[in-house]
Amino acid sequence: MRVKTDIIFGDCAEVLCHLPENVVDLIFTSPSYADQRKKTYGGIHPDKYVDWFLPISKELLRILKPTGTFILNIKERVINGERSTYVMELILAMRKQGWFWTEEFIWHKKNSYPGKWPNRFRDSWERLIQFNKSKKFNMYQEKVMIPVGGWAKTRLKNLSDVDKLRDKSKVGSGFGKNVSNWLNRDKVYPTNVLHLATECNNKNHSATFPKELPEWFIKLFTRPNDTVIDPFMGSGTTNLASRRMGRNSIGIEILYDYYKGVRDQIEADELVLFEPEKKYETTGLNNECYRVRRE
Amino acid sequence: MRVKTDIIFGDCAEVLCHLPENVVDLIFTSPSYADQRKKTYGGIHPDKYVDWFLPISKELLRILKPTGTFILNIKERVINGERSTYVMELILAMRKQGWFWTEEFIWHKKNSYPGKWPNRFRDSWERLIQFNKSKKFNMYQEKVMIPVGGWAKTRLKNLSDVDKLRDKSKVGSGFGKNVSNWLNRDKVYPTNVLHLATECNNKNHSATFPKELPEWFIKLFTRPNDTVIDPFMGSGTTNLASRRMGRNSIGIEILYDYYKGVRDQIEADELVLFEPEKKYETTGLNNECYRVRRE
DNA sequence: GTTCCGCATGAATCGATAG
DNA sequence: ACTATCGATTCATGCGGAA
Numbered sequence: 001m002r003v004k005t006d007i008i009f010g011d012c013a014e015v016l017c018h019l020p021e022n023v024v025d026l027i028f029t030s031p032s033y034a035d036q037r038k039k040t041y042g043g044i045h046p047d048k049y050v051d052w053f054l055p056i057s058k059e060l061l062r063i064l065k066p067t068g069t070f071i072l073n074i075k076e077r078v079i080n081g082e083r084s085t086y087v088m089e090l091i092l093a094m095r096k097q098g099w100f101w102t103e104e105f106i107w108h109k110k111n112s113y114p115g116k117w118p119n120r121f122r123d124s125w126e127r128l129i130q131f132n133k134s135k136k137f138n139m140y141q142e143k144v145m146i147p148v149g150g151w152a153k154t155r156l157k158n159l160s161d162v163d164k165l166r167d168k169s170k171v172g173s174g175f176g177k178n179v180s181n182w183l184n185r186d187k188v189y190p191t192n193v194l195h196l197a198t199e200c201n202n203k204n205h206s207a208t209f210p211k212e213l214p215e216w217f218i219k220l221f222t223r224p225n226d227t228v229i230d231p232f233m234g235s236g237t238t239n240l241a242s243r244r245m246g247r248n249s250i251g252i253e254i255l256y257d258y259y260k261g262v263r264d265q266i267e268a269d270e271l272v273l274f275e276p277e278k279k280y281e282t283t284g285l286n287n288e289c290y291r292v293r294r295e
Numbered sequence: 296m297r298v299k300t301d302i303i304f305g306d307c308a309e310v311l312c313h314l315p316e317n318v319v320d321l322i323f324t325s326p327s328y329a330d331q332r333k334k335t336y337g338g339i340h341p342d343k344y345v346d347w348f349l350p351i352s353k354e355l356l357r358i359l360k361p362t363g364t365f366i367l368n369i370k371e372r373v374i375n376g377e378r379s380t381y382v383m384e385l386i387l388a389m390r391k392q393g394w395f396w397t398e399e400f401i402w403h404k405k406n407s408y409p410g411k412w413p414n415r416f417r418d419s420w421e422r423l424i425q426f427n428k429s430k431k432f433n434m435y436q437e438k439v440m441i442p443v444g445g446w447a448k449t450r451l452k453n454l455s456d457v458d459k460l461r462d463k464s465k466v467g468s469g470f471g472k473n474v475s476n477w478l479n480r481d482k483v484y485p486t487n488v489l490h491l492a493t494e495c496n497n498k499n500h501s502a503t504f505p506k507e508l509p510e511w512f513i514k515l516f517t518r519p520n521d522t523v524i525d526p527f528m529g530s531g532t533t534n535l536a537s538r539r540m541g542r543n544s545i546g547i548e549i550l551y552d553y554y555k556g557v558r559d560q561i562e563a564d565e566l567v568l569f570e571p572e573k574k575y576e577t578t579g580l581n582n583e584c585y586r587v588r589r590e
Numbered sequence: 591g592t593t594c595c596g597c598a599t600g601a602a603t604c605g606a607t608a609g
Numbered sequence: 610a611c612t613a614t615c616g617a618t619t620c621a622t623g624c625g626g627a628a
Contacts, residue, residue, distance in 0.1 A: 036601050078603060081430035083396050088383040101378050106420050108403055108488050113602045114619030116484060119434050122619075123602065124486035125401050135376035139414050189411060191419035193403050200600040201623050208601060443620090483620070 001225055004248040005239055005266050009259040012231035012252040016059035024063050024250075025138070025226035028214045028238050030073035031056075034086055046079060049086040050093050056231065057094050063229070067138045069221040070099070070131040073107070073209060081119065087127065094131060102137075103130040103192060107213065110197040128194070128213075143219040145187040207235045214238040215245065222247055236262030243269070296520060299543040300534055300561050304554040307526035307547040311354035314545075319358045320433070320521035323512050323533050325368035325503045326351075329381055341374060344381040345388050351526065352389050358524070362433045364516040365394070365426040368402070368504060376414065382422065389426060397432075398425040398487060402508060405492040423489070423508075438514040440482035502530045509533040510540065517542055531557030538564070 008015055031053065034046040044052045060070060076084040091101055105128035112124030199210045214237055218228060224246040230238035233251035235258060242249035243266070253259040303310055326348065329341040339347045355365060371379040386396055400423035407419035494505040509532055513523060519541040525533035528546035530553060537544035538561070548554040 030601085033601050073601095075601070077601080081395065081397065081604090083398060085387060085390070085396070088386060091383060092380060095380070100376065101380070102376065103378060103415055106401060106403070108401070108490075109621095111600085111621035112486055113600060114621085115602055115604090116618050117603055118605095119430070119432065120398055120487070120603075121436070121484055122486045124488050126601085135414070137414065141413075141416070189416055191407055191417045192415070193419050195403075197622060198600075199622080201598070206600070 001246075003225075003243055003246055005243045006250045007233070007236070007239065007259060007263050007266060008250065008252045009254075009256060010252060011254050013056050013059075015252050016056065016063065016231060019059075019063045019250075021062045022065050023227060024229045025065055025068045025222045026218060026228045027060055027064060027068070027070040027231070028073075028217050028228060029071075029230045029232045030208050030234070031232045033075060033077060034084065036077060046077075046084045046086050050090050053090060054093055054097065057099070058097060060231065061098055061133065064133060066133050067136065068133065069102075069137055069139075069217075071105075071217050071221075072129045072131065073126060073213070074129065075123070075126040078120070087129075091129065098133075099131040100134060101129070102132045102135075104128070105130065106193045107209070108193055108195045110195060111200065112198075128217075138221060138223075140220060140223065141189055144190055144216055146190050148186055148188050207237045209237060211237050211241050214241045218242055218245055218247055233262060234258055236265065240265065296541070298520070298538060298541055300538045301545045302528070302531070302534065302554060302558045302561060303545065303547045304549075304551060305547060306549050308351050308354075310547050311351065311358065311526060314354075314358045316357045317360050318522060319355075319524045319545075320360055320363045320517045320542075321513060321523045322355050322359060322363070322365040322526070323368075323509045323523060324366075324525045324527045325529070326527045328370060328372055329379060341372075341379045341381050345384050348385055349388055349392065352394070353392060355526065356393055356428065359428060361428050362431065363428065364397075364432055364434075364512075366400075366512050366516075367424045367426065368421060368508070369424065370418070370421040373415070382424075386424065393428075394426040395429060396424070397427045397430075399423070400425065401488045402504070403488055403490045405490060407493070421504075423512075433516060433518075435515060435518065436484055439485055439511055441485050443481050443483045502532045504532060506532050506536050509536045513537055513540055513542060528557060529553055531560065535560065 032044065034049045035043045057070075064070060074087055074090075076087045078084070095101055107126045107128055109124045109126065112122045115122060194213065194216060196210050196212050199207055214228075214230075218241060222228060225248065227248045227250070228238060228242040229250040229252075230236075231252045233239060233253040236251055236253075239249045239251040239262065251262060253262065327339065329339050329344045352365075359365060369382055369385075371382045373379070390396055402421045402423055404419045404421070407417045410417055489508070489511060491505055491507050494502055509523075509525075513533075513536060517523060520543065522543045522545070523533060523537040524545040524547075525531075526547045528534060528548040531546055531548075534544045534546040534557065546557060548557070
């Protein structure tokens with residue numbers, strides 16, 4: 001089975017209109033934060049942010065499958081000593097547009113931007129807002145299970161008396177049931193906080209998020225051969241991860257330099273792939289053994 | 296120096312009206328989440344939450360000093376597969392009321408409660424929303440500095456020769472100056488993510504947050520002898536922390552059992568110190584107590 | 591080969607200065 | 610007054626060269 005990776009040069013507000021409806025399993029993207037990347041993306045003013053984004057999210061709602069998921073990586077910046085409210089306003093507006101606001105994951109950044117100010121600390125977290133078309137969507141939780149950490153061990157060690165007691169006394173109790181399940185388990189489900197470092201040492205393409213971020217959500221919300229889209233592709237982290245993991249993907253990028261860079265990588269990769277015998281080794285379909293580190 | 300701890304039995308919506316304006320340095324509280332503790336607090340319906348809270352936050356705005364801070368610990372619950380929007384709506388409404396939304400800290404819970412659901416993971420973070428009366432407020436950042444990471448250690452060890460030289464040669468240089476500052480520094484500033492465990496060992500009253508949480512903000516936003524208030528006292532974690540740290544505090548609680556429990560602790564604490572002067576009655580107002588120990 | 595160490599590099603934010 | 614630009618601040622990370 002061949003994996004398609006379509007890299008498109010253009011403004012996603014226009015490009016998305018040409019895509020058919022109900023074809024995408026996962027949208028994972030990080031649009032330019034309001035006024036943030038002025039030199040590269042043109043910097044949307046905070047007051048115009050919602051109006052700018054809503055037409056795009058409307059198209060995204062159209063192309064997403066009913067069982068699909070939209071993960072939006074965003075963080076409001078500080079203006080005049082206050083956090084801007086455009087993210088909250090965007091969530092409220094998107095709900096009116098028909099989106100379900102299912103969850104908000106947190107990306108806890110290990111290495112946040114340095115600096116010191118008299119009235120605030122460094123910002124070391126970003127939002128990963130999960131939208132869906134309904135309460136029912138595909139989620140493959142077991143694909144992102146992580147090794148049992150220190151917490152579960154000590155909890156089992158210390159509380160096992162009480163918990164086992166509870167397990168016996170209350171048969172229907174979900175808690176007791178869980179504990180007995182854990183006893184023979186070496187992996188646990190993660191939480192809604194992802195603790196990752198940013199990749200800030202890459203000189204050529206400054207990726208805004210580490211590849212582990214899209215990888216995690218691709219594993220969680222798609223299966224091999226599903227389709228992922230990133231309408232604000234940037235350096236192509238989402239698409240390259242999709243490709244490695246055997247997912248088809250679409251990337252839309254408004255700046256030619258970024259577009260060209262990603263295209264070149266994909267094309268070089270194609271050449272490697274079509275050498276005999278190498279075809280499937282690099283897709284890494286079931287090679288999903290890395291883990292998100294948790295403290 | 297005496298430290299006062301006033302524990303008041305009543306509904307904060309009414310009690311707060313009787314407090315004078317501009318007297319409080321820090322408000323730290325965790326109101327009952329919408330519809331969450333139905334049996335104990337009466338469970339505010341999510342749709343009514345903002346309307347219920349706004350009169351209270353209006354009084355809080357009145358009693359807070361211009362340099363003071365309001366930290367609101369809250370998290371929206373899931374209803375019908377979606378996160379409720381009342382927290383976002385509350386922030387927007389409180390801004391209209393005159394509050395500055397300065398920052399949103401994250402409490403990243405190390406050990407979140409176990410459980411499994413088909414379409415979401417365990418929720419292991421809560422919001423700590425910081426409001427102020429203006430851009431200018433008291434913040435004692437050095438009080439919450441934390442041990443340094445790897446970088447500064449190696450840097451100080453290895454580069455001190457070169458840097459000291461540079462320090463001598465270039466007097467006005469910011470770099471040289473910084474290095475000399477670093478030489479005696481083994482601590483760095485924290486970020487806006489607090490990574491703390493929940494307290495699961497409290498058997499009598501289930502505290503909603505660990506004592507480290509109010510402690511951190513009390514250190515950050517108040518000095519000894521300042522005044523802290525928790526209008527939804529619960530098991531009194533905020534007030535007991537304030538008391539230990541030499542801050543005056545006020546706690547308001549609508550449920551008699553909680554009120555009584557905290558009062559008993561405070562009184563017992565006081566008896567230890569001033570046994571002959573047992574003069575307090577059960578009225579609760581102006582219940583003066585004495586400081587036990589400093590940080 | 592390892593380990594060690596210097597270094598550049600950030601979705602940042604504030605206050606001052608300039609137009 | 611109001612916006613635009615600039616310098617200063619700060620620290621975790623991974624690369625590459627050195628020991």
